[in-house]
Amino acid sequence: MNQYQLSRRSNIGERVKVSFEFFPPKNDDMEARLWDTIKRLEPLNPQFVSVTYGAGGTTRERTARTVRRILEESTLTPAAHMTCVDASRDEVDQVISEFAAMGVKRFVALRGDPKEGVGAAYQPHPGGYANGAELVGALKGQGDFDISVSAYPEKHPESPDFATDFDMLKRKVDNGATRAITQFFFDNDLYERYVERARKAGIYIPIVPGILPIHSFTQVANFASRCGAHVPAWLAERFDGLDKDPQTHALIASAVAVEQVHDLVERGVGDFHFYTMNRADLVFAVCHMIGIRSPVTPSSAAA
Numbered sequence: 001m002n003q004y005q006l007s008r009r010s011n012i013g014e015r016v017k018v019s020f021e022f023f024p025p026k027n028d029d030m031e032a033r034l035w036d037t038i039k040r041l042e043p044l045n046p047q048f049v050s051v052t053y054g055a056g057g058t059t060r061e062r063t064a065r066t067v068r069r070i071l072e073e074s075t076l077t078p079a080a081h082m083t084c085v086d087a088s089r090d091e092v093d094q095v096i097s098e099f100a101a102m103g104v105k106r107f108v109a110l111r112g113d114p115k116e117g118v119g120a121a122y123q124p125h126p127g128g129y130a131n132g133a134e135l136v137g138a139l140k141g142q143g144d145f146d147i148s149v150s151a152y153p154e155k156h157p158e159s160p161d162f163a164t165d166f167d168m169l170k171r172k173v174d175n176g177a178t179r180a181i182t183q184f185f186f187d188n189d190l191y192e193r194y195v196e197r198a199r200k201a202g203i204y205i206p207i208v209p210g211i212l213p214i215h216s217f218t219q220v221a222n223f224a225s226r227c228g229a230h231v232p233a234w235l236a237e238r239f240d241g242l243d244k245d246p247q248t249h250a251l252i253a254s255a256v257a258v259e260q261v262h263d264l265v266e267r268g269v270g271d272f273h274f275y276t277m278n279r280a281d282l283v284f285a286v287c288h289m290i291g292i293r294s295p296v297t298p299s300s301a302a303a
């Protein structure tokens, strides 16, 4: 089946589930934009929406405030990201119990990046949890939470080899992780190969692809080089010369994301996690194309 046949199938949305990731806003303007985004995406009925935890735990309050507002002012199910960076076990345990008291039942458990930024050597807090697996264990110690963890189809940049990464992922599963969400990637073959290798390593939880719609190719390329994600030449070629042409850039970005998701659906993938960057349009368009529709979309309202 080719992509054109796939796009005409009406029932894809019935077997595809999505989740959306947001970051906590820094000021009132960003908060207003995030809430416009949340309200636009809410009718798509995602499985959950996650809120990131800033490097070094710097957004602890803002993450909690955003999660609380989602609980109070939307029908969405929030998942709170948590990291181990620069925090003792007691401090992390305290954050977990604060979220639990709020009514949070889902978490995304991460080791986190060093305070100095991606690429610096990671030093665990002397009295803290050393990695994502230990944090999963701490969460499970406090409740029967749904816990997502990270996975890296192109290997974690600090990791010497894939075997070390799979050992860590297996430890997270053994400690109670429900699913893994991948770092973003643009080459679906890498994802498929990674999932095959994970299964061979005895890891059977869902490994949900993290999809990053490209709002700015320049920014994505910079970020990708820091976190070890490969940007294929064909992708750079598609965005070549579009820095000052936001309209064409957005059209190409939408086509690229739709193509990637369609291809993954064709390979049998049923769950997708979107890195929204707190913007709705590209994610909304991709969801629409794969049959995930709000009951009243602008087009159906006009019909």
Ligand code: FAD
Pocket (backbone or CB within 6 Å): 051, 052, 053, 054, 055, 056, 081, 082, 083, 108, 109, 110, 111, 112, 113, 114, 130, 131, 132, 133, 149, 150, 151, 156, 158, 159, 160, 164, 165, 166, 168, 169, 181, 182, 183, 184, 210
């Ligand atoms: P872990 O899974 O603990 O470790 C990652 C890899 O590092 C391991 O697989 C292993 O190969 C190696 N490693 C770790 N410890 C050891 C050790 N002791 N010995 C040998 N090798 C080791 N960052 C944030 O700050 N906030 C967020 O909200 C956030 N959300 C994210 C969401 C997703 C879906 C993903 C994929 C990443 C996210 N990150 C976030 C980034 C993440 O914190 C970084 O990639 C970080 O460098 C690793 O965290 P981790 O949980 O993947 O680490």
